[in-house]
Amino acid sequence: MNEATPRRSAPPPSMSPIDFETDVGPLPLQGRLPEGLAGTLVRNGPNPAVPDPKAHWFVGDGMLHAFRIEDGQVRYRNRWVLTSRLAYARRTGHNPVTTPGAPQPGGEPFPVDDGAANTNVIRHAGRMLALEEAHLPIAVDLATLETLGVDDFRGGVQGRVTAHPKTDPSTGELLFFGYGTPESLSSGMSFGVVSPAGEVLRQEFFEAPYASMVHDFAVTANHVLFPVMPLTASRERAESGRPPFAWEPGFGTRVGLMPRAGSTADIVWWSGPAAYVFHVMNAWDEPGRVCVDVMQFARPPLFPLPDGSPASDGREPAQLVRWQFDLADPGRRFTQTVLEEIPGEFPRIDERRAGLPYRHGWFAGHAPGDDGELRMQSRLVHVDHAAPRADVYTFEGRDRISEPVFVARSPDSAEGDGWILAVAWRAATDTSDLVVFDARNVAAGPLCVASLPHRVPDGFHGNWFGVAG
Secondary structure (H helix, E strand, C coil), X not given: CCCCCCEECCCCHHHCCCCCXXXXXXXXXXXXXXXXXXXXXXXXXXXXXXXXXXXXXXXCCEEEEEEEEECCEEEEEEEECCCHHHHHHHHHCCCCCCCCCCCCCCCCCCCCCCCCCCCEEEEECCEEEEECCXXXXXXXXXXXXXXXXXXXXXXXXXXXXXXXXXXXXXCCCEEEEEECCCCCCCCEEEEEEECCCCCEEEEEEEECCCCECCCCCEECCCEEEEEECCEEECHHHHHCCCCCEEECHHHCEEEEEEECCCCHHHCEEEEECCCEEEEEEEEEEECCEEEEEEEEECCCCCCECCCCCECCCCCCCCEEEEEEEECCCCCCEXXXXXXXXXXXXXXXXXXXXXXXXXXXXXXXXXXXXXXXXXXXXXXXXXXXXXXXXXXXXXXCCCCEECCCEEEECCCCCCCCCEEEEEEEEECCCCEEEEEEEECCCHHHCCCEEEECCCCCCCCCCEEEEECCC
16 A cells, blocks of 8 residues: 555444344335345344443444344344343443453452354354354344353354354355464464254364464365464463554464365465455365455554554555465465455355355445545445456445345345345434345445434444245
């Protein structure tokens, strides 16, 4: 990025939490809902019940926002995920200190920590699961959003499960990983597989080259890839009051490449330049090589250097970049190629192509504003790898959108034939809308807009839960 790159704007009001649970609907519509679109979009994100201005945005209590589409109408429901953290905050008026043995501001002991459950929500083996970075999943009832409790797959999963497991569209298996396990802020990692019926088929533990924050990973038909990047973790820093996670680019990027038919003992570590990736768009195998498309930052936003000073000024947003691993390369160094100049985050695909060669992807893009600030998540970007340029819709003013979620028109429709659903925050009214686009022609604008009377705070991830499962 050069000096002409727009500066990143200050955190918007759209991040502010809301302090209520509600049921609203039917919502007023502009346009018409597509025929055949029936199910529920559920989004997850941090919404602290007891806001703390000193706390990192990533740690707020999870709140689920469900938009149910049925009989040509949209209804909305939101509920907090009732974790032990939330229950403690409601009882005492204070957020708990999660460090083991630390004194509690609420004056009573804090029970076993089951996390914030604030990052993603998936369905597997007939259960909807709220996920976050460093704890086990929490089961939630899809219809009511009632919290059912911690789910360790009948005792089969030990330690942490991150927010980005992958479902193999061919086998129905759920592949997951954990980092900083079993000891927090360590280089220990894990990998596991859960059958479509919910049986844990395997879970293995291994050591990464160094301790770091590993938010996402990649899976192909034949390989699993573990990206270890120099947003390092340090228990010594944390215990001395310094940042537990910090940017140390001298470590470089390491990616563990494991054959799915093998075990973690077969991981081969590849090297590349220092960079940071929160999210993978997709990964697949080609003859003699493995490819991974990621949203890559030169330096991670929202995290510091080891001394606590900022690692990034926000002027280097993520771009869609392709990593290629030439399996015949004796030096084990992967290459990086920028695919799309429009910056952005929160990449998604037609999940029927997960782990396979694919053509279509979508993400929330950024646009330069008239004031020189970067308008974060102000675009819906559709990347067609068979087309010369992206298909883009730009929202007005300071409006911004959530991660886009693809919904197929039918189980056997062509890749990308369906709709994109997202939640748009409207700056002028501080309210939010559910927006529905034709997935392969987003530039034409929304097919339908369903309007809420309140804001859905900026969150992280969501998924579509169709009526047929």
